Amino acid sequence: MARGKLRIYLGAAPGVGKTYAMLSEAHRRVERGTDCVVAFVEHHGRTRTEVMLHGLEQIQRRELAYRGTVFTEMDIDAVLERRPAVALVDELAHTNVPGSRNAKRWQDIEELLAAGIDVISTVNIQHLESLGDVVDSITGVRQRETVPDEVVRRADQIELVDMSPQALRRRMAHGNIYKSDKVDAALSNYFRPGNLTALRELALLWVADRVDEYLQQYRGEHNIRSTWQARERIVVGLTGGPEGRTLIRRASRMAAKGSGSEILAVYIARSDGLTSASPKELAVQRTLVEDLGGTFHHVIGDDVPASLLEFARGVNATQIVLGSSRRKTWQYIFGPGVGATVARDSGPDLDVHIVTHDEAGKGRGLPVARGARLGRSRIVAGWLVGVAGPVLLALLLTHVDADLGLANDMLLFLSLTVASALLGGLLPSLASAAFGSLLLNYYFAPPLHQFTISDPKNIVAITVFFGVAMSVASVVDLAARRTHQAARLRAESEILSFLAGSVLRGETTLDALLERVRETFAMESVALLERQSDVEPWTCAGSVGPSSVTRPEDADVDMPVGDDMALALSGRVLPAEDRRVLAAFAAQAAVVLDRQRLVGQAEEARRLAEGNRIRTALLAAVSHDLRTPLAAIKAAVSSLRSDDVAWSEEDEAELLEGIENGADRLAHLVGNLLDMSRLQTGTVTPLIRETDLDEVVPMALVGVPDDSVGLDIPETLPMVAVDRGLLERAVANIVENAVKYSPDATPVTVAASALGERVELRVVDRGPGVPDDVKERIFEPFQRYGDAPRGAGVGLGLAVARGFVEAMGGTLTAEDTPGGGMTMVLTLNVAPGHAPVSPDLPARVTS
Numbered sequence: 001m002a003r004g005k006l007r008i009y010l011g012a013a014p015g016v017g018k019t020y021a022m023l024s025e026a027h028r029r030v031e032r033g034t035d036c037v038v039a040f041v042e043h044h045g046r047t048r049t050e051v052m053l054h055g056l057e058q059i060q061r062r063e064l065a066y067r068g069t070v071f072t073e074m075d076i077d078a079v080l081e082r083r084p085a086v087a088l089v090d091e092l093a094h095t096n097v098p099g100s101r102n103a104k105r106w107q108d109i110e111e112l113l114a115a116g117i118d119v120i121s122t123v124n125i126q127h128l129e130s131l132g133d134v135v136d137s138i139t140g141v142r143q144r145e146t147v148p149d150e151v152v153r154r155a156d157q158i159e160l161v162d163m164s165p166q167a168l169r170r171r172m173a174h175g176n177i178y179k180s181d182k183v184d185a186a187l188s189n190y191f192r193p194g195n196l197t198a199l200r201e202l203a204l205l206w207v208a209d210r211v212d213e214y215l216q217q218y219r220g221e222h223n224i225r226s227t228w229q230a231r232e233r234i235v236v237g238l239t240g241g242p243e244g245r246t247l248i249r250r251a252s253r254m255a256a257k258g259s260g261s262e263i264l265a266v267y268i269a270r271s272d273g274l275t276s277a278s279p280k281e282l283a284v285q286r287t288l289v290e291d292l293g294g295t296f297h298h299v300i301g302d303d304v305p306a307s308l309l310e311f312a313r314g315v316n317a318t319q320i321v322l323g324s325s326r327r328k329t330w331q332y333i334f335g336p337g338v339g340a341t342v343a344r345d346s347g348p349d350l351d352v353h354i355v356t357h358d359e360a361g362k363g364r365g366l367p368v369a370r371g372a373r374l375g376r377s378r379i380v381a382g383w384l385v386g387v388a389g390p391v392l393l394a395l396l397l398t399h400v401d402a403d404l405g406l407a408n409d410m411l412l413f414l415s416l417t418v419a420s421a422l423l424g425g426l427l428p429s430l431a432s433a434a435f436g437s438l439l440l441n442y443y444f445a446p447p448l449h450q451f452t453i454s455d456p457k458n459i460v461a462i463t464v465f466f467g468v469a470m471s472v473a474s475v476v477d478l479a480a481r482r483t484h485q486a487a488r489l490r491a492e493s494e495i496l497s498f499l500a501g502s503v504l505r506g507e508t509t510l511d512a513l514l515e516r517v518r519e520t521f522a523m524e525s526v527a528l529l530e531r532q533s534d535v536e537p538w539t540c541a542g543s544v545g546p547s548s549v550t551r552p553e554d555a556d557v558d559m560p561v562g563d564d565m566a567l568a569l570s571g572r573v574l575p576a577e578d579r580r581v582l583a584a585f586a587a588q589a590a591v592v593l594d595r596q597r598l599v600g601q602a603e604e605a606r607r608l609a610e611g612n613r614i615r616t617a618l619l620a621a622v623s624h625d626l627r628t629p630l631a632a633i634k635a636a637v638s639s640l641r642s643d644d645v646a647w648s649e650e651d652e653a654e655l656l657e658g659i660e661n662g663a664d665r666l667a668h669l670v671g672n673l674l675d676m677s678r679l680q681t682g683t684v685t686p687l688i689r690e691t692d693l694d695e696v697v698p699m700a701l702v703g704v705p706d707d708s709v710g711l712d713i714p715e716t717l718p719m720v721a722v723d724r725g726l727l728e729r730a731v732a733n734i735v736e737n738a739v740k741y742s743p744d745a746t747p748v749t750v751a752a753s754a755l756g757e758r759v760e761l762r763v764v765d766r767g768p769g770v771p772d773d774v775k776e777r778i779f780e781p782f783q784r785y786g787d788a789p790r791g792a793g794v795g796l797g798l799a800v801a802r803g804f805v806e807a808m809g810g811t812l813t814a815e816d817t818p819g820g821g822m823t824m825v826l827t828l829n830v831a832p833g834h835a836p837v838s839p840d841l842p843a844r845v846t847s
Contacts, residue, residue: 004118006119006155008120008636012124019090022122036083039074040089045179064099076112089105089109089121090121093127095145122444127143127147128149128206165211169193235256237844247321247355252318265296268299269300280558284563320346322354325337349464379424382422383424389432390436393416437465443512460549464737511544513544518544523546525545526567527550528565549568551564557569636658639655686807690721691720693720693761694730696728697752699728701750709748709749713751727804727805730760731750738824750763764821768820779799810828819830
């Protein structure tokens with residue numbers, strides 16, 4: 001079964017006409033005989049949109065009850081059973097009511113598409129997942145309903161429904177979008193001209209990028225290499241020289257002349273890692289092109305002109321900007337230069353601009369010798385084997401009384417040529433081949449000791465020897481270099497893999513990373529330097545090794561990271577190919593430093609937020625919970641002092657009891673606040689003593705009604721090591737909390753038992769209990785669970801209780817009570833030398 005096609009009408013804001021356009025398309029398809037139904041369309045009370053539903057078949061919606069309200073959603077089963085050719089499904093980003101098959105409507109649409117049904121839908125630009133933060137910063141409204149960008153990008157057709165901000169505001173003012181009572185608020189908030197203009201630009205740019213993707217895909221499928229000048233794309237070729245800044249600014253001025261122009265700066269590096277570019281200058285140019293709205297690209301290619309043209313045609317560029325050659329006149333013997341070659345091979349579809357600059361004609365460094373990568377010791381060994389080896393071999397063969405024959409002599413000399421190629425590369429092996437040919441001619445080819453050859457066969461043999469020697473030397477040299485490159489690339493890939501893994505895991509600290517740099521490149525010291533601006537001095541953000549430098553200029557290797565950060569290494573000068581990996585290390589060091597600072601800032605923000613939360617909760621407690629008993633005390637005292645009413649003794653006793661209860665309640669609240677303050681400041685110092693639970697627990701029940709708690713504490717329990725005052729306060733808070741939530745006429749049970757070296761005190765209630773994910777949160781300060789009344793306390797009782805228990809070395813946890821309710825389990829340490837005793841008779845304290 002073929003997958004259905006998805007068509008989306010995209011708008012910048014509500015009311016631009018997406019649903020109207022979708023319904024108009026449906027009418028056109030019905031007129032052409034297409035089986036088209038309305039699976040779900042929301043007209044939001046807009047008369048003109050509602051009229052467009054007339055004449056279209058509508059699928060009955062499914063009703064769902066949620067929190068006492070009935071909602072309607074698309075009945076996907078009914079649509080699949082009806083199996084129309086086209087289904088209209090409005091509001092792609094909609095979140096379905098809980099109880100639906102899928103959480104999101106776009107997931108419902110995926111089912112319809114998988115069943116072969118074409119779908120037409122609508123969505124606003126602010127509902128795209130990637131633009132949530134942007135829309136929030138523009139409008140101040142965070143979109144809760146979003147759809148992944150990939151879902152929209154996969155659509156077969158995307159049509160932009162556009163409308164100017166002025167026209168949309170007029171439509172709003174006429175009441176065509178919202179009801180009249182909401183028009184003024186909408187126009188002064190979300191539908192402000194600036195908001196609508198920014199959202200419209202977002203929609204236009206997003207659709208333009210999508211169109212560009214279609215164009216690139218089409219060009220790739222049809223293998224179109226010529227440039228289509230649909231948009232001005234200017235490629236700037238950089239060499240790493242100082243003229244790059246001039247080229248970038250010139251390209252920016254060219255791009256400013258046409259709306260929608262794009263700048264792409266590209267640096268072509270050779271695959272062997274040899275380059276005369278300045279990494280610091282390239283970093284500056286990267287920053288400059290990004291500040292001007294362009295992008296920077298790093299491309300590998302041995303043929304610079306061909307690679308540049310290939311890149312330009314690959315991005316569908318229309319213009320290339322190059323600088324005048326820095327070569328001097330005599331240097332043109334090496335070739336016509338990059339600019340001339342690119343201009344010659346660009347063809348009629350690419351305009352090439354050669355820009356003059358101050359560095360033109362001042363010369364440039366020649367490429368580093370290829371053999372430099374083999375190391376000085378290997379090159380010297382290659383020359384020794386290639387030059388001294390044939391001499392020693394000739395002396396050996398001439399002083400040994402054995403006629404091996406010219407063919408065997410040639411094989412021996414050829415082995416030295418191969419050895420010199422393996423050690424020193426191509427040039428020593430070529431010298432060995434030439435020198436060996438001369439020695440073979442002089443010592444072993446008749447007439448001997450003359451540089452002449454009498455036998456034509458020997459001429460052919462020596463000529464073939466020289467040719468074979470050069471060919472073998474070239475092949476061996478190429479193989480050695482490829483092996484060397486493969487080893488380097490494998491080492492680089494391992495290092496880059498390590499860096500990528502550390503980025504994903506976030507494990508590497510700055511010191512560990514700098515130590516890895518020092519070990520990898522065999523340096524004495526490594527330092528990450530930074531500064532606030534160009535005029536500020538450098539400061540060290542992190543360093544490893546002895547006597548690290550304090551300025552990039554003092555280092556042997558300086559790898560810039562932007563304008564105000566650099567990685568400075570001391571110990572030796574690195575070759576060009578090592579700087580590529582060092583650049584990755586430098587970028588990672590900057591990321592690690594930023595991460596460490598962000599973690600510190602986040603921790604500081606968390607502490608500030610926690611302090612702010614506690615202050616806010618404390619203010620709420622003071623403003624309500626502490627004022628409530630004060631108000632009751634104030635009212636009772638005022639009533640007693642009033643001369644207008646003659647109070648009876650019963651009334652006076654009741655008012656005095658109210659004053660006493662209010663004072664007790666106020667003292668309890670203030671005590672909890674003070675205890676919480678002591679716990680947070682770490683000033684709680686428990687005085688641990690041997691104590692019997694049956695002496696402390698009854699004292700903690702003074703503040704609760706006598707018939708609300710049942711005690712089950714065996715007298716034979718071992719003594720516990722606690723602070724009696726802290727334990728009494730902790731148990732009192734736990735029991736008061738349990739009594740508060742326990743149903744009437746259902747007493748709370750307080751039971752104790754011995755478990756090895758621990759004693760458990762359980763406070764069991766039959767209240768509503770709490771879910772598992774809330775059991776830890778109820779021990780946080782200023783937390784009330786559920787619908788606890790405001791007058792029930794400030795939410796510090798359990799937090800203070802846990803703090804006191806943990807200060808004594810115990811634990812306090814919450815468990816579910818079998819049959820419903822919650823059980824607080826208080827675990828205490830048995831006093832030393834007091835093991836549990838099995839009683840003969842169960843003596844209990846009960847009240």
